Amino acid sequence: MPAEIHLQAIGVVHSPRQVAEDDHWGPVLSEIRLESWLPEESLYGLEDFSHAEIIFFFHQVPEEKIETAARHPRNNPAWPRVGIFAQRSKNRPTRLGLTTVRILRRAGRSLFVQGLDAIDGTPVLDIKPVMQEFQPRGEVRQPGWVSDLMRDYWEKKEAGA
């Protein structure tokens, strides 16, 4: 039997986005508010980093939507069938999300960030500072479909779009 792991959220996302959308996450400003079991000082020093990695839980994905096999990303037949672990889709076995955000400021029990692709109310499981030394070592290579899929992911929404 694989290990069963029980985690308690360390914070919650406050975001203007109430509904999961595929694209336009770059300008989104969010607040991560600490849960009460953690002291304010657990966040001390994050303001000296430009970026943080946020691990969160896709709490609105129902179990029956979880994919364990290979499929076309976003069900687009123009892209190859790849395994769920070769995608960053939310319908993944452990429903963990992971995104690098820009740190705007820390204030009391809150961290204010830009570019967090998690909707309002999302449980946060960890915050880690981005360190140069934890960036990929060696050149990053990826298949061609990724750039297609990611084209509008961070872009600002066009007026009227």
Next chain:
Amino acid sequence: MPAEIHLQAIGVVHSPRQVAEDDHWGPVLSEIRLESWLPEESLYGLEDFSHAEIIFFFHQVPEEKIETAARHPRNNPAWPRVGIFAQRSKNRPTRLGLTTVRILRRAGRSLFVQGLDAIDGTPVLDIKPVMQEFQPRGEVRQPGWVSDLMRDYWEKKEAGA
């Protein structure tokens, strides 16, 4: 009450390292073997990426070692007291580890990787492909103590050291 989240490991690490050590993780070669509840095809396509992010569970950290406040990284008084979320230490509230590894090859139900700083037997919670578009947007800034702390983290161990 914060959300309680129950996760099942998706894989396990097979590593030559049996004991947690602070440094010299760069050359370490590991195998991540899928748990039996997941099909082999969940890994399809990972071989077209150079790097993956591995989320794992520091299963050997006992609850009483978990830090929730601020402290000197590695208890070194030369470095400033910072909160646990401004560090990547394993003694963190949810005991989640996160590392970018180089993908060497996929074979059946296993992914072979280099530079995974997780000991033998570590439960793996997620594998995500590294996409250029998920790299930090904008310049990465960090405080001076980080480079000191990370000096030998990935380096090969010197003979006799």
